[in-house]
Amino acid sequence: MKTVERARVKRIVSLGRNLFRLDLHSPQIAGQAWPASFVMARTSEATAPLLCRPFSVYQTTSEGELQILFRVVGQGTANLSRLRPDDEISLTGPLGNGFDLGARKEFILIAGGVGVAPVFMAAKQIVRNGGTRITVMAGAATGEELEPLTAGFAPLGIDCELATDDGSLGHHGLVTDLLKQRLADVSPQRTGILCCGPAPMMAAVAGICEQAGIWCQVSLETMMACGVSACLGCTVAGRGNGKKYLHVCKDGPVFMAGEIEWKTLLT
Amino acid sequence: MKTVERARVKRIVSLGRNLFRLDLHSPQIAGQAWPASFVMARTSEATAPLLCRPFSVYQTTSEGELQILFRVVGQGTANLSRLRPDDEISLTGPLGNGFDLGARKEFILIAGGVGVAPVFMAAKQIVRNGGTRITVMAGAATGEELEPLTAGFAPLGIDCELATDDGSLGHHGLVTDLLKQRLADVSPQRTGILCCGPAPMMAAVAGICEQAGIWCQVSLETMMACGVSACLGCTVAGRGNGKKYLHVCKDGPVFMAGEIEWKTLLT
Amino acid sequence: MENAPDLKTAIAGMTLRNPVMTASGTFGYGEEFAELTNLHRLGAIVTKGISLAPRPGNPPPRVVETASGLLNAIGLENVGVQAFIDAKLPFLKNCGTRVIANILGDRVEEYGELCAILSGVEGVDAIEVNISCPNVKQGGIAFGTDPEAVAAVTKTCKKNSKLPIIIKLSPNVTDITVTARAAEEAGADAISLINTITAMAIDAEKRRPRLANVIGGLSGPAIKPVALRMVWQAAAAVRIPVIGIGGIMTADDALEFIIAGAAAVQVGTASFVNPRAAEEIAAGISAYLERHGLDSVAALRGSLRL
Amino acid sequence: MENAPDLKTAIAGMTLRNPVMTASGTFGYGEEFAELTNLHRLGAIVTKGISLAPRPGNPPPRVVETASGLLNAIGLENVGVQAFIDAKLPFLKNCGTRVIANILGDRVEEYGELCAILSGVEGVDAIEVNISCPNVKQGGIAFGTDPEAVAAVTKTCKKNSKLPIIIKLSPNVTDITVTARAAEEAGADAISLINTITAMAIDAEKRRPRLANVIGGLSGPAIKPVALRMVWQAAAAVRIPVIGIGGIMTADDALEFIIAGAAAVQVGTASFVNPRAAEEIAAGISAYLERHGLDSVAALRGSLRL
Numbered sequence A, B: 001m002k003t004v005e006r007a008r009v010k011r012i013v014s015l016g017r018n019l020f021r022l023d024l025h026s027p028q029i030a031g032q033a034w035p036a037s038f039v040m041a042r043t044s045e046a047t048a049p050l051l052c053r054p055f056s057v058y059q060t061t062s063e064g065e066l067q068i069l070f071r072v073v074g075q076g077t078a079n080l081s082r083l084r085p086d087d088e089i090s091l092t093g094p095l096g097n098g099f100d101l102g103a104r105k106e107f108i109l110i111a112g113g114v115g116v117a118p119v120f121m122a123a124k125q126i127v128r129n130g131g132t133r134i135t136v137m138a139g140a141a142t143g144e145e146l147e148p149l150t151a152g153f154a155p156l157g158i159d160c161e162l163a164t165d166d167g168s169l170g171h172h173g174l175v176t177d178l179l180k181q182r183l184a185d186v187s188p189q190r191t192g193i194l195c196c197g198p199a200p201m202m203a204a205v206a207g208i209c210e211q212a213g214i215w216c217q218v219s220l221e222t223m224m225a226c227g228v229s230a231c232l233g234c235t236v237a238g239r240g241n242g243k244k245y246l247h248v249c250k251d252g253p254v255f256m257a258g259e260i261e262w263k264t265l266l267t
Numbered sequence C, D: 001m002e003n004a005p006d007l008k009t010a011i012a013g014m015t016l017r018n019p020v021m022t023a024s025g026t027f028g029y030g031e032e033f034a035e036l037t038n039l040h041r042l043g044a045i046v047t048k049g050i051s052l053a054p055r056p057g058n059p060p061p062r063v064v065e066t067a068s069g070l071l072n073a074i075g076l077e078n079v080g081v082q083a084f085i086d087a088k089l090p091f092l093k094n095c096g097t098r099v100i101a102n103i104l105g106d107r108v109e110e111y112g113e114l115c116a117i118l119s120g121v122e123g124v125d126a127i128e129v130n131i132s133c134p135n136v137k138q139g140g141i142a143f144g145t146d147p148e149a150v151a152a153v154t155k156t157c158k159k160n161s162k163l164p165i166i167i168k169l170s171p172n173v174t175d176i177t178v179t180a181r182a183a184e185e186a187g188a189d190a191i192s193l194i195n196t197i198t199a200m201a202i203d204a205e206k207r208r209p210r211l212a213n214v215i216g217g218l219s220g221p222a223i224k225p226v227a228l229r230m231v232w233q234a235a236a237a238v239r240i241p242v243i244g245i246g247g248i249m250t251a252d253d254a255l256e257f258i259i260a261g262a263a264a265v266q267v268g269t270a271s272f273v274n275p276r277a278a279e280e281i282a283a284g285i286s287a288y289l290e291r292h293g294l295d296s297v298a299a300l301r302g303s304l305r306l
């Protein structure tokens, strides 16, 4: 069940330039969150910025802590970055659908930048479900950025294949290169791919998976006014029929890669 | 000469509930400020609150420090109260006219609440000018509030007569009671009164002085959009002719008490 | 004061628990907010706009934030009247508050048909008529900007329905009192205003409109001062109740509209920012009345001291 | 790019250094900002509105802040045309940029007289005509909301002046293209828009209007999306240059208007928030052009990709 909750800031951790982890005491929402669920955060009481901002749940604890990862890109995220312990913000959540973790035996988890948040939560859940084989492929602009984003996987016993735009860590190039290299070893029967990152990355992954016949889910981002399927603002075009729109906050944020009309998402 | 300056926060000092002193490094403006001059401060980069907020200069140092006293009453002052050392804000100043300190031998300085700021700066200047007799009368809601506001006078060798609404410090009642008690001892020839505080207090002081024939200057507050006499928004009605308006940011903030049509200011 | 202030509000033959409704298109069909706020504490729920046939709406992007505002071009996406009755109304019937169906059309006759259909079903307490849509027979000029079209739509709705008819005015006019009076004279039971103000945003880097539809409707706190002025003007111009809408975020905002002459208010964009906004505003109005020693919200209506 | 981009802007027979002017009523008579910003880096200074006789303006309070907006009812306080010429123009003549005198009146003839007087003095480069004032002969309805009155004022101004005439349109109309065309057909050399949107604010605690004048004009970022829409519509409707105004705070805002079709822009409320806003916006436009490999601001005008 979704709720509106006053969440108290426990700590805010800088993970590098413009990158933060925000740890909130938000027991009601934390107690119900699932992989790729998201929250709407009101970042200030002022009327500008006006709307809540959506963030994926990164991690929760049984003590009611809820963590998000965020990058400062504008006023709303700048406001978040100035929060201090014991400040309070309003959160609504958990919202959206989630990754489908039930059907598969093996997973390749693909993350770009802060897109690692829902992927990490999925990884923890898969590990908790027991025994499935997991590979993580993660990319970012630089190693300095990628390292703190992927540090959580090793303690789970999950290896990461890394790619950076500047070659400062892992493969010098795109995370999709890593996927292509691996493709020969992947069993379309057993393996599922879960992916979250910039739209061009997800579109490329979707294309690769379609060609290879691999089951693939993506977690999308669009502009959201409400997050609760009231404004009808968060649409993406569905595949096949240009007139059918999907609502990311309700039908998503997770979609089967084949459901999406990627062309319109990239313009 | 007035300037726009990026001012760096040196420290922010809590003086009690909702009351702060903000110490800024603002060498250009600090170097030119005078008693009852004010600055326009942009309290955030967001569009809400939109306008700059006016604050009287409280104190300056030769090292380029400029201090203001402020009470949190709304969003703009709340934003100021959340500033931290090394944050920067935009300041325009020094603005307005100022108290006329030249003509008199003895001063009674009357302050209500944070209205103490221009009065304190005047006191320092008078002391620096040498030898004149100064009495301070200051009032506030409670002693807790009044004490930090008036702590600066003793080091200058100036005694304060205090009044509080709740009687927790000094006279239980209005600061104007103190003035009335003193009236018999005041020489209309030698003594000048400088006053800053809530409008009803200043109106009452103006009335007393008019009756007693005492020279009295007040420092007014009105809503200001620009502070530099461009918007023409900061008017008060001038005395005698209801059609004549005075501009507080340019003709003021200091006026002879007799110039003002107090009735219209109080409604 | 001994008793809680009386928030009951009579509008267009209905009595509402309190004067705070949700605005069309900002509260879905009620169900979306059921877990987040107490629906039975609202004066009424106004549904997302309903047309005869389902509509897919505009291509994305559909929303963009502006300074203290929200610009939208949803394109009136909705499930259509039949799916509304089958899938949405059953929940609304039992949600514990009044239900006002908001309708829209391209032609005058569509409004009539919708009124007839919705009058025939149980669970709809009133109809709010969105006339900010393009009138296809008149070259796409919005009904709401032409007093004759306003009158024509109002008459058709009244003729086809026994339910109270609320005409929702467009703010994109030179003189709001002209369309307000046109609605009143044509028989409207109440008017509500304002709908969104036509507006636009451009991405300077891409040199493209931020909305796929190029222009959209502006809502939120940015438009409140304009909405308040129009409500004040309209309330002085007509005798039927006026419902104030536009940028209401807090109880104080709502009170401004009531003091200006509104009999009730609608909370729109605020529900996105705070899903409990409407409920909290109703509570805030009650607290204000108590604090000011007023025993009913009706006593406050139009009490502006000039 | 080797050379700095060309910001020169030709409007109504004048050439401006760059397309960024200050908006009337927000920059005094220039002198107020001389210590705060480099006047010679501005495209033009538009003066506070000038009437035949001095005007005292409205009683206070005259300004109130709203969400991302400023509501004002200054009441056109000004020194009158003679004092303008005697006391304000000497400074403006030597300030290093173009001077546009903004004028206002209650009757059509006043506009004509003002144009004649200002055409006869040295130092005024153009006249901007504020038609958002009440037309006393027509029961106080603003000139700018009636296309016939717009045409009448425009013709009178043109007849009485050799200077370029810029008609400043009111946004309080159903269709901005109607008044835009009325101005063009009557001979205006350019149009500027928007003036403030009529609006209102109430102090709920006191149940009183926040402005002594009850209603006022809304400016600032809140109105930018509405202004941009109107500028886009007007630019498509007329061939004369359009000057975009409304909520411009940053270079990006100004660029949105230029991309929508504006030949130049005016910066209003922003100068209160940041006295250097206009100068910084001009520099920001230059930087944008350079970054995008455009060699002139003219190349950007109307470049919106639909």
Ligand SMILES: Cc1cc2nc3c(=O)[nH]c(=O)nc-3n(C[C@H](O)[C@H](O)[C@H](O)COP(=O)(O)OP(=O)(O)OC[C@H]3O[C@@H](n4cnc5c(N)ncnc54)[C@H](O)[C@@H]3O)c2cc1C
Residues within 6 Å of the ligand: A038, A049, A053, A054, A055, A056, A057, A068, A069, A070, A071, A072, A073, A074, A075, A076, A077, A078, A114, A117, A220, A221, A222, A223, A224, A253
């Ligand atoms: C379901 C969902 C989950 C998300 N999870 C995360 C997360 O875990 N961590 C994180 O850092 N960000 C996440 N985002 C993106 C985040 O919501 C935006 O970065 C944020 O809203 C920007 O707000 P702002 O005020 O700082 O920037 P703005 O000033 O609003 O915008 C700055 C720039 O960011 C772009 N932007 C704004 N909102 C979005 C959006 N919703 N999607 C894509 N681009 C946007 C704008 O177009 C603009 O170019 C998520 C978005 C969605 C829809």
Ligand SMILES: Cc1cc2nc3c(=O)[nH]c(=O)nc-3n(C[C@H](O)[C@H](O)[C@H](O)COP(=O)(O)OP(=O)(O)OC[C@H]3O[C@@H](n4cnc5c(N)ncnc54)[C@H](O)[C@@H]3O)c2cc1C
Residues within 6 Å of the ligand: B038, B049, B053, B054, B055, B056, B057, B068, B069, B070, B071, B072, B073, B074, B075, B076, B077, B078, B114, B117, B220, B221, B222, B223, B224, B253
């Ligand atoms: C020349 C001058 C000097 C000033 N010096 C000081 C000072 O030294 N210390 C200090 O704390 N305050 C001072 N003020 C008042 C200060 O500017 C306001 O308290 C501040 O602008 C409020 O901003 P806000 O956003 O917090 O409140 P808002 O949300 O803007 O307003 C909250 C309440 O404060 C009132 N208010 C807002 N602005 C003013 C104003 N300009 N004058 C009077 N009331 C206002 C509003 O009517 C409202 O009731 C001065 C004002 C002027 C004009």
Ligand SMILES: Cc1cc2nc3c(=O)[nH]c(=O)nc-3n(C[C@H](O)[C@H](O)[C@H](O)COP(=O)(O)O)c2cc1C
Residues within 6 Å of the ligand: A231, A232, A233, C023, C024, C025, C026, C048, C049, C050, C070, C072, C074, C076, C102, C129, C130, C168, C194, C195, C196, C218, C219, C220, C221, C223, C245, C246, C247, C248, C266, C267, C268, C269, C270
């Ligand atoms: C996303 C969105 C969708 C809307 N859809 C409708 C609609 O379907 N019918 C209608 O009459 N008004 C619609 N409106 C207008 C609102 O009901 C309301 O009149 C307007 O938003 C102003 O109020 P606000 O500022 O409180 O949001 C919509 C507004 C928004 C923001």
Ligand SMILES: Cc1cc2nc3c(=O)[nH]c(=O)nc-3n(C[C@H](O)[C@H](O)[C@H](O)COP(=O)(O)O)c2cc1C
Residues within 6 Å of the ligand: B231, B232, B233, D023, D024, D025, D026, D048, D049, D050, D070, D072, D074, D076, D102, D129, D130, D168, D194, D195, D196, D218, D219, D220, D221, D223, D245, D246, D247, D248, D266, D267, D268, D269, D270
């Ligand atoms: C305080 C104030 C005074 C104004 N005075 C005038 C005026 O005298 N003549 C005029 O044509 N416009 C006047 N305007 C309107 C502005 O020139 C401008 O059109 C409007 O404010 C919108 O631009 P902005 O949002 O950038 O401020 C005034 C605006 C403000 C805020």
Ligand code: FES
Residues within 6 Å of the ligand: A223, A224, A225, A226, A227, A228, A229, A230, A231, A232, A233, A234, A247, A248, A249, A250
């Ligand atoms: S964000 Fe409002 S419907 Fe999805």
Ligand code: FES
Residues within 6 Å of the ligand: B223, B224, B225, B226, B227, B228, B229, B230, B231, B232, B233, B234, B247, B248, B249, B250
């Ligand atoms: S504050 Fe603008 S003229 Fe005084």
